[in-house]
Amino acid sequence: xxxxxxxxxAWMMSxxxxxxxxxxxxxxxxxxxxxxxxxxxxxxxxxxxxxxSRAAPRSVGESPVPVDIIGNExxxxxxxxxxxxxxxxxxxxxxxxxxPISDAATLVRxxxxxxxxxxxxxxxxxxxxxxxxxxxxxxxxxxxDGAQGPDISVIPAIALKQVEVLRDGAAAQxxxxxxxxxxxxxxxxxxxxxxxxxRGGQFYEGDGGMGQIAANVGxxxxxxxxxxxxxxxxxxxxxxxxxQRDDAQGLIDGGNLDVPTxxxxxxxxxxxxxxxxxxxxxxxxxxxxKLYLFGNWAxxxxxxxxxxxxxxxxxxxxxxxxxxxxLIGDLTGDMSGGCEGMSIAEAAASDVCxxxxxxxxxxxxxxxxxxxxDSSFVVGLKGELSTDWSYDAAFSYGNNDSDFYIKNTxxxxxxxxxxxxxxxxxxxxxxxxxxxxxxxxGIETWNIxxxxxxxxxxxxxxxxxxxxxxxxPLASQGFGIGSNGFPGFKPxxxxxxxxxNYAVYVDVEKEVSQDLLVTAAVRFxxxxxxxxxxxxxxxxxxxxxxxxxxRGAASTGFRAPTVGQNNVRNVSTSFxxxxxxxQATLPPTNPISVQKGGKPLxxxxxxxxxxxGVLNVNDFFLTLDYFNIKLKDRISQTSALQLSEADxxxxxxxxxxxxxxxxxxxxxxxxxxxxTQGIDLVMSYAxxxxxxxNFSLAYNWTETTVDDFNPDNISDAKVKALEExxxxxxxxxxxxxxxxxxxxxxxxxxxxxxxxxxxLDSDGDLPIDVSSAFTVDAELGYEFDxxxxxxxxxxxxxxxxxDDNPWGGIxxxxxxxxSPYGFNGGYYYGRINYKF
Numbered sequence: 001x002x003x004x005x006x007x008x009x010a011w012m013m014s015x016x017x018x019x020x021x022x023x024x025x026x027x028x029x030x031x032x033x034x035x036x037x038x039x040x041x042x043x044x045x046x047x048x049x050x051x052x053s054r055a056a057p058r059s060v061g062e063s064p065v066p067v068d069i070i071g072n073e074x075x076x077x078x079x080x081x082x083x084x085x086x087x088x089x090x091x092x093x094x095x096x097x098x099x100p101i102s103d104a105a106t107l108v109r110x111x112x113x114x115x116x117x118x119x120x121x122x123x124x125x126x127x128x129x130x131x132x133x134x135x136x137x138x139x140x141x142x143x144x145d146g147a148q149g150p151d152i153s154v155i156p157a158i159a160l161k162q163v164e165v166l167r168d169g170a171a172a173q174x175x176x177x178x179x180x181x182x183x184x185x186x187x188x189x190x191x192x193x194x195x196x197x198x199r200g201g202q203f204y205e206g207d208g209g210m211g212q213i214a215a216n217v218g219x220x221x222x223x224x225x226x227x228x229x230x231x232x233x234x235x236x237x238x239x240x241x242x243x244q245r246d247d248a249q250g251l252i253d254g255g256n257l258d259v260p261t262x263x264x265x266x267x268x269x270x271x272x273x274x275x276x277x278x279x280x281x282x283x284x285x286x287x288x289x290k291l292y293l294f295g296n297w298a299x300x301x302x303x304x305x306x307x308x309x310x311x312x313x314x315x316x317x318x319x320x321x322x323x324x325x326x327l328i329g330d331l332t333g334d335m336s337g338g339c340e341g342m343s344i345a346e347a348a349a350s351d352v353c354x355x356x357x358x359x360x361x362x363x364x365x366x367x368x369x370x371x372x373x374d375s376s377f378v379v380g381l382k383g384e385l386s387t388d389w390s391y392d393a394a395f396s397y398g399n400n401d402s403d404f405y406i407k408n409t410x411x412x413x414x415x416x417x418x419x420x421x422x423x424x425x426x427x428x429x430x431x432x433x434x435x436x437x438x439x440x441x442g443i444e445t446w447n448i449x450x451x452x453x454x455x456x457x458x459x460x461x462x463x464x465x466x467x468x469x470x471x472x473p474l475a476s477q478g479f480g481i482g483s484n485g486f487p488g489f490k491p492x493x494x495x496x497x498x499x500x501n502y503a504v505y506v507d508v509e510k511e512v513s514q515d516l517l518v519t520a521a522v523r524f525x526x527x528x529x530x531x532x533x534x535x536x537x538x539x540x541x542x543x544x545x546x547x548x549x550x551r552g553a554a555s556t557g558f559r560a561p562t563v564g565q566n567n568v569r570n571v572s573t574s575f576x577x578x579x580x581x582x583q584a585t586l587p588p589t590n591p592i593s594v595q596k597g598g599k600p601l602x603x604x605x606x607x608x609x610x611x612x613g614v615l616n617v618n619d620f621f622l623t624l625d626y627f628n629i630k631l632k633d634r635i636s637q638t639s640a641l642q643l644s645e646a647d648x649x650x651x652x653x654x655x656x657x658x659x660x661x662x663x664x665x666x667x668x669x670x671x672x673x674x675x676t677q678g679i680d681l682v683m684s685y686a687x688x689x690x691x692x693x694n695f696s697l698a699y700n701w702t703e704t705t706v707d708d709f710n711p712d713n714i715s716d717a718k719v720k721a722l723e724e725x726x727x728x729x730x731x732x733x734x735x736x737x738x739x740x741x742x743x744x745x746x747x748x749x750x751x752x753x754x755x756x757x758x759x760l761d762s763d764g765d766l767p768i769d770v771s772s773a774f775t776v777d778a779e780l781g782y783e784f785d786x787x788x789x790x791x792x793x794x795x796x797x798x799x800x801x802x803d804d805n806p807w808g809g810i811x812x813x814x815x816x817x818x819s820p821y822g823f824n825g826g827y828y829y830g831r832i833n834y835k836f
Contacts, residue, residue, distance in 0.1 A: 134402045165182075193217075278294070293377065371403045428462070457563050493569045523535050527560060538553065554610075609627070635669070752772060768803070
């Protein structure tokens, strides 16, 4: 039942006032530095994690749930520069691909951990919740369809001290989204020194050239504080792994020499400018209280290709019956031109009849892109209230703004007056949060944490320029409405929608004995749009002996539907059974959605179980964990639901006057349940007898089964994509060697299991069974002195490609486009570092 709106703004201000008052009134007690930040020791066993526990940080070997600690050095030994790609290299259950020709997902790529959707993983920075992106992945390859997760690509690697990956459900501790796990990015906090890094590289085929400069510097703020700043700028060219489409080649063979070669480009989009800035700072106000502030600002411009528009049969532009009859527009205004039934040649000779072959005789391929801006800041106070009580109170703000553009296309309804470049509009996501947390250490062997949190989430749509959505004079003659490929958001689509929620939690840890640690947590959250939810977690670790420990956890979790999923409107071009289709995504409460089964979204709910062991013998460290996640009422887009003429007339009656251009409609729904299970294996070995060598193995097996679904909304192809679109097996074996005091090497062998691709989102009509593959990464580094170093390396050293695409002639993709290791082949790079 929908809850009544509460005066949460007043509650938020009261919480801030209370936190500030407590901080200023705190008695004079020393704050232990160990609780203020996490540290990374030389051994993986000694690395300390903050995430996963509200108590003092603990080593990963003592954690009752699996936590991976990834030091900054792991990110620097890579040719990849985007944070998504870097995470995919070092976290086996993390999968991401290039996303060519994928609408807004090209700008903010969806990533999957443990085979679940991007918004099933909670992202933190310095332990505080990160805001989600404004982009919703409408073409997410099945698993990511309709997901709205955070954009971690705005985080520069040079800003990071370490990354903590909690591989367990944690909604009872951290709230919504923490079903697959939690990723916590810890920013550098050094008060002195820094480094500058220059990178460059390109693919073996000579394209995709990349140049990047990054810098980090730390300095003192008086004698009691620090400021640490990081900046990065990158530009990268696009790539093409395309073949000529069969229909385009047929046009060329028939004498149309205006057809581009290739007509459609499949490759990594061009990044024309990618600027990132992060800062992290802290100041001791007195012996007991610390003020902290961190945040970021980022901007990038990404542009990629779209589907080719065939000059003989593209509906709404060239022909509406598959090319049998050309679409000829009458420009007279009163249909007196006699254009009906004319040939293209006859129309070209007329002053009042028009065919788009006059503007684009060889067809056209739109270029779609956008400028993504991202900003955030967190300000807080933390310290000790007494010898037993500590606190942490913070206010957070986050904003992500995606401003789209599309080029080399038309609003066909405008005829010859159509521009070729359009501004279709913007999506904006804004989030505010306040949290106050307390820790109590007053009882021996116990730790009690509790807190309250408030969040407000706002999703906005801004309409595009007039030409991008205008219903031109040729619309009544069957010409398409809006900028072809990505119609602009209309003024009636524009708006701002918000939601507020508050939460309270209690988290308890008890050392039952010297060998047994038990933890429990419970969290209550209330949302003003769909109601409340309560979740709990119980975990334990038993130290069997000095070498071996057993651990396990059980929890319930949830993910609230986002405001964007409840309210977004979008029209995208997808490949359907009759070629390209304009598919509209409407809110689930839209009358047409309701007519086809839509209803208000409910939260997803989960039950997470895990059990595992930790083995630590001298130089050998191993963890093995099994997990099982049952997820009910999963939120995704429906499969494309075809629109009848009656459906289109009903949409037009609602005022959606461009509905005549739609072929199908989709909406968000809670229409299926899944079970995801798997194994995570992490091993490291640094033998004394092989001086300077370190071996590490990371392996993940994940398998998802769709237990129940609504066949009216979810097709068999989508079910198969949910179960098989991500490899079930993925792993890496890494060997690092200190060859001499100045020379080091790294070799990594990566394994990607077989998977299934629903090519072109064709609802299973173009299936590809893609084979498993090995790739090899290698790097050689030399340190001239304490300041200067140089590295050269290669990703995919042996130039491995996925299987050839058997349907390549249909849309021009040479390889399967969702390959987890890409389809660009080998990449070589160089890096120069200067530390000071």
